Amino acid sequence: MGAPKFKILKKGGFTLLEVMIALSIVAGVIITVLVSLNYQLGIVNDNRDIVIATILGKKMVGKTELSAPTEKKKGDFGSAFPQFSWELNLEDTQFKTLKRMDMKVLWGKGREVSIASYKIKK
Secondary structure (H helix, E strand, O other), rough: OOOOOOOOOOOOOOHHHHHHHHHHHHHEEEHHHHHHHHHHHHHHHHHHHHHHHHHHHHHHHHHHHHHHOOOOOEEEOHHHOOOOOEEEEEEEEEOOOOOEEEEEEOOOOOEEEEEEEEEEEE
């Protein structure tokens, strides 16, 4: 009797190490995509707030130009936009008949949009 003959079977497939490496690569890609998506959503929210603040400020400037504004005013935009508030400051310019009107729309921690316009005193 001779030495036993073993047949080496070659089966197709992946080893556990190859599967683990592939899963770690996929996990890294998914984490990168999620972080990027979160960052982009933050930028979209910031831009939305800036656009809303600019529109609200322009509306308030239009309302204020129709009335006779005092030197300083503050207020909010009611229940429709509770996170936004506004400040109006009327300043003299180097010309006696011209006033500078600064409208600031504020929200969040130190976020603001400023709109400057000029008004002729009557």
